[in-house]
Amino acid sequence: MEMKQILLITDGRSNVGGDPARAAAYAAQNGITVNAVGIIDGDNDVLSSDEIKAIALAGNGTWQMVPLDMLSATMCTVTYRSMHNTLENIVNAQVKKIVGSDMLDIEPAMRLPLVRYVDTLADETLLRCVILVDCSNSMAVKLKTARAAILDLLASFKARRAGSNLAVIAFPGQSGSHYQMICPFTDDVELLKGYLNELKHRGNTPTAHAINAAISYILNDEQPLFV
Amino acid sequence: MFEMEDIHLGSDICGRWHNRCYEVLKLLGRGGTGSVFLARRVDDGKKVALKISCEGEDLIYEYHSLTDMACLSMVPEVIELDEWHGYTFLVLEYIEGYDLSHYIRAGKCSYAVAVHLGCILAFLMSKVWQKGYCLTDIKPENVMVDTANRRIISIDWSSLTEAGATVKEFTPTYDIASWGVGQRMADQRYMVFAISMVMMVLIMGKSYSPVNVSIDEVLADIRRAKCPIGVKNILIAGLKGGYDTLQQFYNAMNALDMYDQPSGNDRIDEIINIALAAAALFAFLSIANWLTLI
Numbered sequence: 386m387e388m389k390q391i392l393l394i395t396d397g398r399s400n401v402g403g404d405p406a407r408a409a410a411y412a413a414q415n416g417i418t419v420n421a422v423g424i425i426d427g428d429n430d431v432l433s434s435d436e437i438k439a440i441a442l443a444g445n446g447t448w449q450m451v452p453l454d455m456l457s458a459t460m461c462t463v464t465y466r467s468m469h470n471t472l473e474n475i476v477n478a479q480v481k482k483i484v485g486s487d488m489l490d491i492e493p494a495m496r497l498p499l500v501r502y503v504d505t506l507a508d509e510t511l512l513r514c515v516i517l518v519d520c521s522n523s524m525a526v527k528l529k530t531a532r533a534a535i536l537d538l539l540a541s542f543k544a545r546r547a548g549s550n551l552a553v554i555a556f557p558g559q560s561g562s563h564y565q566m567i568c569p570f571t572d573d574v575e576l577l578k579g580y581l582n583e584l585k586h587r588g589n590t591p592t593a594h595a596i597n598a599a600i601s602y603i604l605n606d607e608q609p610l611f612v
Numbered sequence: 613m614f615e616m617e618d619i620h621l622g623s624d625i626c627g628r629w630h631n632r633c634y635e636v637l638k639l640l641g642r643g644g645t646g647s648v649f650l651a652r653r654v655d656d657g658k659k660v661a662l663k664i665s666c667e668g669e670d671l672i673y674e675y676h677s678l679t680d681m682a683c684l685s686m687v688p689e690v691i692e693l694d695e696w697h698g699y700t701f702l703v704l705e706y707i708e709g710y711d712l713s714h715y716i717r718a719g720k721c722s723y724a725v726a727v728h729l730g731c732i733l734a735f736l737m738s739k740v741w742q743k744g745y746c747l748t749d750i751k752p753e754n755v756m757v758d759t760a761n762r763r764i765i766s767i768d769w770s771s772l773t774e775a776g777a778t779v780k781e782f783t784p785t786y787d788i789a790s791w792g793v794g795q796r797m798a799d800q801r802y803m804v805f806a807i808s809m810v811m812m813v814l815i816m817g818k819s820y821s822p823v824n825v826s827i828d829e830v831l832a833d834i835r836r837a838k839c840p841i842g843v844k845n846i847l848i849a850g851l852k853g854g855y856d857t858l859q860q861f862y863n864a865m866n867a868l869d870m871y872d873q874p875s876g877n878d879r880i881d882e883i884i885n886i887a888l889a890a891a892a893l894f895a896f897l898s899i900a901n902w903l904t905l906i
Binding site: 504 | 668669671779790823
């Protein structure tokens with residue numbers, strides 16, 4: 386089995402292109418979970434957490450709003466939690482088929498063996514995750530941290546039993562394009578490090594375009610063309 | 613859907629399984645996926661800490677961690693685990709007092725207090741390790757000084773991880789991997805690093821972030837600090853991954869000849885007294901343990 390995820394990292398609202406929550410719903414229909422991490426800083430508007438939440442809900446994923454210094458730790462927990470939730474739904478459906486009642490019909494204190502089983506499954510499931518990095522101008526001072534956090538995420542996946550591949554897409558892309566392939570799927574930290582130098586801030590926030598690009602990349606395994 | 617923000621002061625939270633109700637009195641803290649409230653059990657008015665989250669599995673793990681570790685002192689007492697409106701909640705003993713970050717905000721701690729607290733934490737964590745686990749999210753916010761019962765308590769056990777597994781819950785400042793010193797693996801070196809950083813933060817009276825400071829700058833800071841060379845050497849070794857086991861780290865600290873002087877700061881003096889009392893208890897426990905009495 387293989388798990389397909391999109392992890393969105395952003396510090397603001399989408400302001401170009403369609404509704405990102407709709408794009409996330411389309412991902413969910415295609416078996417791709419969309420998770421979102423919003424970076425909070427002093428001058429952020431409160432509204433951006435609504436959008437982050439809407440994207441994650443539509444994409445069957447999890448979301449969190451965090452200050453910049455917690456970005457790396459949060460990307461880890463959001464990814465693990467989302468894998469856990471996806472597998473829990475699958476296990477739950479099976480349990481229901483076999484014994485006729487849900488995991489949630491068991492008292493929480495007695496649920497530990499099932500929770501453990503789900504985590505073991507998660508550890509043994511192949512992961513393919515596309516990270517979408519908001520590179521709009523407001524992210525300028527945060528990109529250094531984002532780069533380190535992405536490297537950190539891949540490094541911490543090394544401890545998983547099953548393979549993990551990360552790809553990185555930036556939005557917007559260079560010369561007016563909506564997104565740019567930064568790094569194709571890899572499990573090589575050094576390779577990823579080289580590619581991440583291409584993350585540069587510019588322009589606005591076309592979130593929906595970026596989600597759509599990630600979906601077509603995951604489904605067709607071909608690098609999205611520049612638009 | 614019912615939202616976490618809808619829980620107000622005065623709301624009643626009633627368990628689906630055990631039918632006990634709790635009235636929310638005060639917000640104690642809010643995290644990524646849940647909140648902790650001070651609450652009053654409606655039956656008998658007992659004050660409790662109520663941790664509520666939309667991610668049930670985290671609290672299920674924590675409930676079992678706390679039950680498994682209950683034989684160690686310094687663990688809050690678990691009252692019950694239940695569900696309400698799709699949320700899971702964990703009811704714990706309410707501890708009156710402050711966490712260590714409160715004391716850090718009040719100013720620098722004397723190095724003697726930091727060493728006493730370091731000893732206590734190293735001793736507790738070595739017990740955790742002997743049970744085959746590692747507590748990965750050790751930080752000042754998670755260590756409470758129980759002013760009513762005069763003891764030190766580690767309050768957050770959700771990060772309890774099997775020895776040798778991947779660390780999934782951490783805070784960058786206290787995480788050896790974020791500083792590039794070691795791996796994010798649940799082992800003794802991981803805990804020694806975190807405890808050393810807690811001591812460092814206590815002594816310097818400020819926190820460090822690996823986002824904008826390198827470990828060499830932290831080490832330079834401790835070298836410049838007004839503090840005996842013995843303490844400096846232990847912290848430097850701990851922050852460089854120099855101790856293989858908690859026992860080595862504990863022994864090194866225990867060998868220091870520490871004395872205390874009042875700091876003139878009430879909040880800090882309070883912690884000195886409690887740390888000393890707790891240190892004495894632990895010295896006794898470690899001897900008892902050595903004699904295999906417990």
